[in-house]
Amino acid sequence: MRRRPLLAAALAAALALAGCSASADPKAGPKQLTVWIMGDSSAHFEELVKPFTDKTGITVDTVAIPWDSIDQKFTTAVASGKGPDVLQIGLSKLRTFASSGALLTFDDQILAAHPNLAADRFLDGVAGKSAAIGGKVVSAPWISDTRVLFYRTDILQANGISEPPSTWDELRADAKTLAGRGKGQYGYYIPQWDSALPVIMTWSQGGQIVDSAGKISFDTPQFGKAVDLYTGLYADKSVPTNADFDQVQGFTSGVAPMLVSGPYLAGAVTSAAPELKGKWAVAPIPSGSTNASLLAGSSLGVWGSTGNRDGALQLLDYLSEPQTQLTWYKLDGQLPTVKAALGDPSLTADPFVTVYAKQLAGAKLLPLVPNWDGETGKALLDALNSIVLTGANRDTALKGLYSATNGTSVD
Structure with missing residues (x-):
């Protein structure tokens, strides 16, 4: 007997309630982004994106979402049509979130305009299965993780x-x-x-x-x-x-x-x-x-009806720069997904990172079934x-x- 994927069903119902026409928070504008960051890394993330704000003038409102609350928050956002501009997505939830239809698909035009999101820049095995669902790229790999x-x-x-x-x-x-x-x-x-x-x-x-x-x-x-x-x-x-x-x-x-x-x-x-x-x-x-x-970690997705799509994609492009990923490792201890970052001498000189990188080479994803966690x-x-x-x-x-x-x- 197969268990019914409860979160997927809830998301489907939420989409129906929203009339499948979700719209981003009307308060958001071209100079503001709201980003959902999972767990307790929000303070570090604010430090990470400060250079992005200084360069672009786009402010980033970082909202910390406990891992055990993300399902409820996401379902509510789909129903109300008021989601963040960018959100962190654990790999075990990627299929369910993508199936909701709430995430922006990164088509060829988007990828061409944001070269840091190109699949060949990421670790082998990360850019494909961990970012794309049903042949559609719906997220950018951000953090790689292994055990x-x-x-x-x-x-x-x-x-x-x-x-x-x-x-x-x-x-x-x-x-x-x-x-x-x-x-x-x-x-x-x-x-x-x-x-x-x-x-x-x-x-x-x-x-x-x-x-x-x-x-x-x-x-x-x-x-x-x-x-x-x-x-x-x-x-x-x-x-x-x-x-x-x-x-x-x-x-x-x-x-x-x-x-x-x-x-x-x-x-x-x-x-x-x-x-x-x-x-x-x-x-x-x-x-x-x-x-x-x-092979674990998380990706970053863009809310499909965001009022600031260009700014959100600029942020993802910035977060995929090798130096940004190296800074994130220093700030929060999270491994890069970008090959150039993971191979940087500042990381390869660390004996711990040598072990992590070796382990990543043979790591595997958990099956991308609907709602693995639940x-x-x-x-x-x-x-x-x-x-x-x-x-x-x-x-x-x-x-x-x-x-x-x-x-x-x-x-």
Whole structure:
């Protein structure tokens, strides 16, 4: 049985209410842009765009939208016809947002007028699938993200572990050793909200979660191995079970000295505990039969009925300049999507960036299904968390997952 994509249905209804003729905020003008930025990066973004305002005279009103509120905000904007001029779009939401019809399509004329948005300027694998839906380019890649292993070198070495684990089997063994340090100590941290991790584990076993027909299918031997790894870390008591566990505090305190996360975590750790400099590092994500990680990040889209289309496209062009992307990495710890920026000596000299870039080369996108976060990804986490947190029967939980997700199309 296939789950109905609730967000997509809500967006369709919203478009009907709006009469499919949304119009931008009438207060916006040619010298003003409203930009939705996800999460807590708005202050840094204001600093980033100051040179753009100085050069063009276009002011940028930056609005911070919590990640868990973006669906509701977007649906409301579609219904009212009053959206931002530019908005940040997480890749897992790109298909749903594009299907609403609210985003501007970047046709050949637009791309020719804004050379920084040309596909060949972006990382291979980023400019195509992560920016275009149904053959139409509806966004510009902005932030690239992948997953690597963060580890406390001091704590691992103090417990007889001289090198970071290079395989998932090694990670499980090392995590168990580290969890043996005493009560309240763990070896690894699994975010209960991260639906990408079990998919990465499946990829590392040589498996896929999309079948040859382009449909979601978790019912494979490789996914079964990933489930055993995921649940095994809990069975070993190597990971915390409280849902409110803070990964930055857990890592800096040493309670959980290994975890898989994105480059943004490095800035958070450095800010929270500068005294730990030299006592932690990053390494490629552990392998199974192969090494694979997540290609994530976000794009920037333009509201289709914006009253300031030219200004919005000028802003996207500016944000896609190599120097702007390098500045954003310095300000917010977010990896560039532009090849010239990621290959700049100021980044390649950083050993952390070397690991990130190597991992990006083999990274993969989560399936661009309708509403991954609220449907397929949620069903995946519901099944796994029911096993490890409430003791649900493994086979029963997985059958429920298969029933809820099989047949969901990535087309």
